[in-house]
Amino acid sequence: MRIRLTVNGRRQMLDVEPRTSLLEALRDGIGLTGVKLGCDRGECGACTVLARGRPIYSCLALACESQDVPLETIEGLGAEGLHPVQKAFVAADALQCGFCTPGQILSATALLRRVRRPGDAEIARAMSGNLCRCGTYPKIRKAIRAAARKR
Amino acid sequence: MTESKRFVTTTVEIEGREEIAVVEVPAFEPQPWGKDARLDTVGHAVPRLDAIDKVTGRARYTHDIHFPGMLHARLVRAGIPAGWVTKLDLDRARALSGVRAALTGADLPRIPWLGGEPLFGPAVHYWGQPLAAVAADTEAIARDAVRLARVRYRPASFQVEPPAGKASLRTGHFGVTPPETRREERGDVTAALGRAEVSVTAVYRVPAVVHQALETHGSVVHWDGDHVTVYDSTQGIFRVRRELAEHLGLGQHQVRVVSEYMGGGFGGKNSCGAYTVIAALLSKATGRPVRCIWDRHEECVDAGHRPETEFRVTVAARRDGTLEALDVEATVAMGVDGWPGGPGKIFQELYRCPNVRVVQRFWYGNVSGMESFRAPFHAEGAFALESALDLLAQKLGMDPLALRRRNHSTEDPAKQRPYSSELLTQCWTSVTQRIGWDGARKRRKGSGRFVRGVGIASQIWGAAGGPPAYAVVRLNRDGTALVQTGTQDLGTGARTIFAQIAAEALGLPLKDVRIVVGDTDGGPYTNNSWGSMTTPSVGPAVRMAAEDAKRQLLEVAAELLRVKPDQLEARRGRIAVQGGGGASVTIRKVTEQLGDIMIMGRGHRGPNRSGVTVHSFGAQAAEVEVDRLTGRVRVLRIVAAHDCGRVVNPELAESQLHGGIILGLGYALFERLLSDSQLGRPLNLGLHEYKIPTYADIPEIDARIVSVADTVANHVGAKGLAEPPIIPTAPAIANAVFDAIGVQIRELPLTPARVLAALKTPS
Numbered sequence: 016m017r018i019r020l021t022v023n024g025r026r027q028m029l030d031v032e033p034r035t036s037l038l039e040a041l042r043d044g045i046g047l048t049g050v051k052l053g054c055d056r057g058e059c060g061a062c063t064v065l066a067r068g069r070p071i072y073s074c075l076a077l078a079c080e081s082q083d084v085p086l087e088t089i090e091g092l093g094a095e096g097l098h099p100v101q102k103a104f105v106a107a108d109a110l111q112c113g114f115c116t117p118g119q120i121l122s123a124t125a126l127l128r129r130v131r132r133p134g135d136a137e138i139a140r141a142m143s144g145n146l147c148r149c150g151t152y153p154k155i156r157k158a159i160r161a162a163a164r165k166r
Numbered sequence: 167m168t169e170s171k172r173f174v175t176t177t178v179e180i181e182g183r184e185e186i187a188v189v190e191v192p193a194f195e196p197q198p199w200g201k202d203a204r205l206d207t208v209g210h211a212v213p214r215l216d217a218i219d220k221v222t223g224r225a226r227y228t229h230d231i232h233f234p235g236m237l238h239a240r241l242v243r244a245g246i247p248a249g250w251v252t253k254l255d256l257d258r259a260r261a262l263s264g265v266r267a268a269l270t271g272a273d274l275p276r277i278p279w280l281g282g283e284p285l286f287g288p289a290v291h292y293w294g295q296p297l298a299a300v301a302a303d304t305e306a307i308a309r310d311a312v313r314l315a316r317v318r319y320r321p322a323s324f325q326v327e328p329p330a331g332k333a334s335l336r337t338g339h340f341g342v343t344p345p346e347t348r349r350e351e352r353g354d355v356t357a358a359l360g361r362a363e364v365s366v367t368a369v370y371r372v373p374a375v376v377h378q379a380l381e382t383h384g385s386v387v388h389w390d391g392d393h394v395t396v397y398d399s400t401q402g403i404f405r406v407r408r409e410l411a412e413h414l415g416l417g418q419h420q421v422r423v424v425s426e427y428m429g430g431g432f433g434g435k436n437s438c439g440a441y442t443v444i445a446a447l448l449s450k451a452t453g454r455p456v457r458c459i460w461d462r463h464e465e466c467v468d469a470g471h472r473p474e475t476e477f478r479v480t481v482a483a484r485r486d487g488t489l490e491a492l493d494v495e496a497t498v499a500m501g502v503d504g505w506p507g508g509p510g511k512i513f514q515e516l517y518r519c520p521n522v523r524v525v526q527r528f529w530y531g532n533v534s535g536m537e538s539f540r541a542p543f544h545a546e547g548a549f550a551l552e553s554a555l556d557l558l559a560q561k562l563g564m565d566p567l568a569l570r571r572r573n574h575s576t577e578d579p580a581k582q583r584p585y586s587s588e589l590l591t592q593c594w595t596s597v598t599q600r601i602g603w604d605g606a607r608k609r610r611k612g613s614g615r616f617v618r619g620v621g622i623a624s625q626i627w628g629a630a631g632g633p634p635a636y637a638v639v640r641l642n643r644d645g646t647a648l649v650q651t652g653t654q655d656l657g658t659g660a661r662t663i664f665a666q667i668a669a670e671a672l673g674l675p676l677k678d679v680r681i682v683v684g685d686t687d688g689g690p691y692t693n694n695s696w697g698s699m700t701t702p703s704v705g706p707a708v709r710m711a712a713e714d715a716k717r718q719l720l721e722v723a724a725e726l727l728r729v730k731p732d733q734l735e736a737r738r739g740r741i742a743v744q745g746g747g748g749a750s751v752t753i754r755k756v757t758e759q760l761g762d763i764m765i766m767g768r769g770h771r772g773p774n775r776s777g778v779t780v781h782s783f784g785a786q787a788a789e790v791e792v793d794r795l796t797g798r799v800r801v802l803r804i805v806a807a808h809d810c811g812r813v814v815n816p817e818l819a820e821s822q823l824h825g826g827i828i829l830g831l832g833y834a835l836f837e838r839l840l841s842d843s844q845l846g847r848p849l850n851l852g853l854h855e856y857k858i859p860t861y862a863d864i865p866e867i868d869a870r871i872v873s874v875a876d877t878v879a880n881h882v883g884a885k886g887l888a889e890p891p892i893i894p895t896a897p898a899i900a901n902a903v904f905d906a907i908g909v910q911i912r913e914l915p916l917t918p919a920r921v922l923a924a925l926k927t928p929s
Contacts, residue, residue, distance in 0.1 A: 034306065043304075046232070047223075048226065051227075051381075051429075053462070056462070060460075061380055064623065104221050105214075108217070109707045110221065111659070111825060112430040113216070113429070143861045146858075148430050148829075150825035150827065151821065153867050154821065
C-alpha cells in the first residue's frame with residue numbers, strides 16, 4: 016500500500032505492506048538509520064522517535080497508522096547545527112558505543128520540552144524506557160540537567 | 167634481552183590465559199612519559215572524536231549497512247535441545263515469493279563448527295542451534311520462509327545444568343564427555359587447614375548472564391568475484407578475517423573486514439560468528455550482498471553468556487585475621503562450548519596467602535556455549551572470594567576492611583615477583599573515606615522496615631597488554647596526520663585516545679590528526695579488543711609510529727634551521743630548539759617544503775618485561791537499603807577507586823568505570839538467564855523477561871582513578887581499565903546487604919525472594 020509520512024517536516028510517499036512497522040519504514044523505506052532496532056518488541060527504546068512531540072517506540076507503531084502524524088527523528092533534530100541536547104550529550108560524554116544514543120536524545124528532548132527543570136525522579140521516569148548497556152545513565156542524567164540549566 | 171636479536175619470546179596474558187609469543191623487538195623504544203611529563207593532549211578530557219557522529223545518527227553501524235539489491239538472511243533453528251535432524255525440508259520456503267536462496271547442511275562445504283562437527287550438521291546439541299538458512303528480499307519474507315521449514319527430529323536425552331554432587335558429573339553433549347578438571351596448589355592446603363585457628367566454609371553461586379549489547383550480533387557480507395567484504399559488529403576484525411578465510415578456503419588477502427562503529431561487545435563478539443559464514447555463503451550463492459543479523463531472542467539463545475558457576479570455598483586464618491589457606495572448588499557450566507578459564511585465579515592473586523588450592527571443573531551440557539564477558543571468571547570468582555572474606559570477618563569479629571588490609575600483598579603472590587605498580591591500599595582508603603566506612607559499619611541497624619548497610623570489595627586484573635599491535639602514521643603535505651591501526655572502537659573511546667597519543671607524540675594539535683580504525687584494509691594487524699589490553703598494547707604502537715614520523719620530521723627541520731635534529735622538539739604544531747629562544751618553524755612549513763615526499767612512521771608494541779607483574783587494582787564500596795517487608799535491595803551509593811596507571815582521557819576513563827559498575831549492579835540484583843531443565847530451553851528471552859539496569863536503578867556513583875603513569879609497564883604508562891570496574895561491584899553490594907541484614911546471601915542475583923528467605927534464617 017502507498018502511504019504518506021511526514022518526517023522532519025518533509026512529506027514523503029512510500030510503498031509498504033500493511034504489517035510494516037514505522038521503524039522499518041523509516042529505516043528501510045526512507046533510509047533514516049539513526050532510528051535503531053535493538054529488540055523489535057518495545058523493550059529497549061533504541062527506535063524512539065517523536066510523534067507529535069511525544070516519544071514513541073517506532074517498532075510498535077505501524078507505518079500505515081502513522082500517516083498525518085508529524086514525526087521527528089534524530090536526523091531532523093540536528094539538521095541546522097547541533098541541538099542543545101545533542102551539545103550537552105557531547106559535553107558530558109553521555110554516550111559510549113552510541114547505539115542507544117539517538118533514542119536517548121529524543122526522549123530527553125521530549126522531556127525538556129515538557130518540563131523546564133526536571134528533577135532526578137522525573138528524569139528516571141521519562142527516560143527509563145531507553146536502555147543503555149554501556150552504562151551511560153549517570154552522564155545522560157548530567158547532560159539533561161546541563162541542557163535544562165542552559166536555557 | 168639481547169640487543170642484537172630482532173625477534174624474542176614474551177609472555178602475554180589475555181583474560182587470565184597466558185600465551186608465549188614470538189615478537190619483534192622495536193628498532194627504538196621511546197623514553198617513557200613519566201608521571202611529571204609535560205603533556206599537551208594526553209591526560210586531557212577532550213570530547214570523543216566520534217561524539218558528533220553518534221549524537222546526530224550519522225554513525226553507521228553494521229546494522230545500518232545497506233546496498234541496493236541486498237538480501238536478508240534468517241535461520242532455521244533447532245526446536246529440541248538434543249538429538250538428530252532426520253528430515254529438513256525447505257521446499258515450501260524456497261517456493262515463497264521473494265525468497266532467493268536457501269541452504270541446508272547438504273548445500274554447504276564442510277565447515278567445522280561445534281566440537282569439530284559440521285555447521286548445519288544433523289546432530290543437535292542445544293535448543294536454538296542453527297540448522298539451515300534462507301535469504302529473501304526483505305527481513306519479513308525471510309521470517310515467513312523460516313516458518314515454512316519442516317524439520318523432523320530424533321530426540322536424545324539431554325542435561326542443561328550440572329547434576330548435583332560430584333559423582334555424576336559425567337553427562338556431556340557429545341555422548342558422554344567427562345568434565346575437564348584442572349587442579350593447582352601452592353603450599354600445603356591440607357596441612358594448613360589442619361592447624362588453622364579459625365575457618366569458614368560456604369558454597370557460593372553465580373548465574374548465567376547475557377551480554378545484551380544493544381546492537382545484536384550480525385554481519386553484512388558481499389562476495390564479489392574473488393573478494394569478500396564483511397561488515398561486522400566485532401571486537402576483532404583481524405580474527406574474523408582469519409577465521410572466515412579458513413572456513414571458506416580463501417586467502418586472507420581476499421577478505422576485508424570492516425567494523426567502523428559497533429554497538430557494544432562486552433566480550434561476546436570475539437570471533438567469526440555463524441551469521442558471518444552464512445551471510446558469505448548466501449552471498450556467494452546469489453551474487454548479492456546479504457545481511458544476517460541476530461534478533462533479540464537469538465541474542466539470548468545463541469550469542470554466548472557468562473557461565474553459571476558454583477564455588478565451594480574454605481578460608482582458614484589465624485585469630486588476628488592472617489590468611490593461612492584458601493581452598494576452592496569451582497564448577498563451571500560451560501554449555502556446549504567455550505574456553506576453560508580461571509574462576510579460581512583471583513583466589514591465587516588478590517591476597518597474600520601461603521597455601522592456596524584451586525580445583526576447577528568445566529562441565530559441558532545442552533545449552534549454547536559460554537563466551538567471555540567483561541572480566542570473565544574474575545567477576546564470578548570475586549563474588550565467592552570477597553563474600554567468603556566477609557564471612558570470615560564476621561566469625562573473627564573483625565572489620566572487613568581491617569581483614570583485607572591485614573592480608574594485603576605488596577608483590578604478586580602467585581608468581582612471587584614485584585608489581586610494576588600497585589596502589590590497592592590507596593584504593594581502600596579512598597573508597598572507605600568517601601563512603602564514611604567507620605561510622606556506617608558501627609551504625610545500629612534498628613528493627614524498622616528499612617535497614618542500611620555498607621560493604622567493600624577489591625579487584626585485581628592482568629593489565630599488561632602486549633604484542634602484537636601495529637600502527638602507521640602518515641604526514642600529509644599540509645602538516646596534518648593520518649593514524650592507521652587495525653584495532654576497533656567498541657564504544658570505549660579507543661579511537662579518541664589513540665588520536666590523542668599520536669597528536670602528543672607528533673607535537674600536533676588533536677584537530678590535525680585523523681585516525682582510522684576498524685578496517686583490515688585500512689591499518690596493520692592488531693589483536694582483538696579484549697582483556698583490557700587495547701590501551702597498553704596499541705597505545706605504545708601508536709606512540710612509536712608517531713615518534714618515528716616525528717624523528718624524520720625533525721631531521722628535515724634541522725636542515726632548514728641549520729641545527730642538529732636532537733636539539734629540536736615539536737609541540738603544538740611548531741618545531742623549535744629545545745628550551746626555547748632559538749629559531750623555530752611550523753610543522754606545516756616543513757611538510758610543505760617536502761611536498762609530496764611523504765613521511766611515514768611505523769610503530770609496534772614491544773615485548774613485555776620479564777620478572778615483573780603488571781596488574782590493575784581497585785576497590786569499591788557500596789551502601790544499600792534493604793526493605794525487610796518486600797525483600798527489595800536498593801543500592802544508594804557506589805564509590806570506586808581504581809589503579810590503572812596513566813589515564814589518557816579522564817572523561818572517557820570515568821565512563822568506563824560507570825559502565826563496569828552498572829553491569830556489575832545488574833549482575834548483583836536482577837540478571838540471570840534461566841533454562842527449563844525439563845524442556846531444555848532457555849525461558850527468559852528478550853529485555854522484558856531478562857532485566858538489565860535502567861535509570862531508576864542507578865545509584866549515586868563516585869568513581870575515581872587514583873593512579874599515575876606506570877613507566878615500567880610500557881612507555882605510555884597505561885595499564886588496562888575496561889574490565890576491572892565490574893569485578894568488585896557485585897561482591898561490594900552483597901557484602902553491604904550482609905551488613906544490613908546480618909545474614910549472608912550466597913547466590914546472585916540478590917532477588918527479593920532470596921532476601922526474604924535469608925531474613926527468615928535464624929542468624
